[in-house]
Amino acid sequence: MxxxxxxxxxxxxxxxLSTLAAAAEPPPPExxxxxxxxxxxxxDLEKSKRxxxxxxxxxxxxxxxxxxxxxxxxxxxxxxxxxxxxxxxSSQFVEGIRRDGAMIGLLSITDPAPPILxxxxxxxxAVGEAMLAVRTSDIATxxxxxxxxxxxxxxxxxxxxxxxxxxxxxxxxxxIRIHVVQRAD
Numbered sequence: 001m002x003x004x005x006x007x008x009x010x011x012x013x014x015x016x017l018s019t020l021a022a023a024a025e026p027p028p029p030e031x032x033x034x035x036x037x038x039x040x041x042x043x044d045l046e047k048s049k050r051x052x053x054x055x056x057x058x059x060x061x062x063x064x065x066x067x068x069x070x071x072x073x074x075x076x077x078x079x080x081x082x083x084x085x086x087x088x089x090s091s092q093f094v095e096g097i098r099r100d101g102a103m104i105g106l107l108s109i110t111d112p113a114p115p116i117l118x119x120x121x122x123x124x125x126a127v128g129e130a131m132l133a134v135r136t137s138d139i140a141t142x143x144x145x146x147x148x149x150x151x152x153x154x155x156x157x158x159x160x161x162x163x164x165x166x167x168x169x170x171x172x173x174x175x176i177r178i179h180v181v182q183r184a185d
Contacts, residue, residue, distance in 0.1 A: 039105035047173045048106050049086055055145045058088035084108045119175045131177040139166050139182040146170055
């Protein structure tokens with residue numbers, strides 16, 4: 001009986017180890033994905049465009065109506081709802097190198113607008129909440145412009161312990177938490 005239990009435990013341990021080893025293996029290269037764009041449903045499209053273009057230095061790549069039948073179906077829009085999509089792309093040279101990161105889409109839906117997501121106050125986070133990180137070559141100018149726009153700054157620019165980066169944390173007009181990072185050369 002004792003030998004049977006030991007054999008069963010050994011079999012279970014072997015199964016667990018093989019499962020863990022398989023999970024640790026990287027996926028085949030053809031399955032690796034890269035974030036190309038994220039989209040944010042916004043309450044005030046013009047205010048959001050100004051935040052991301054003037055405040056963070058993005059440029060508008062696309063700005064137009066997307067109320068086509070296939071988009072209406074994808075977004076689950078009700079009859080008569082209108083959708084406008086603005087795509088922002090990075091136009092920044094960071095540390096002397098052009099960095100084309102993931103684009104940001106701003107989606108405005110009207111007639112009627114979707115409900116506003118309830119977010120926790122202050123620095124609190126909620127499960128499912130999105131946070132974005134963007135890099136800049138001039139955090140002082142970004143901070144100044146965000147101040148001009150009345151953006152809610154959660155953390156003033158602060159240097160890391162090793163001094164290699166400075167980071168500020170801000171909410172966009174819809175409460176998305178943005179970490180703005182400048183790395184030292």
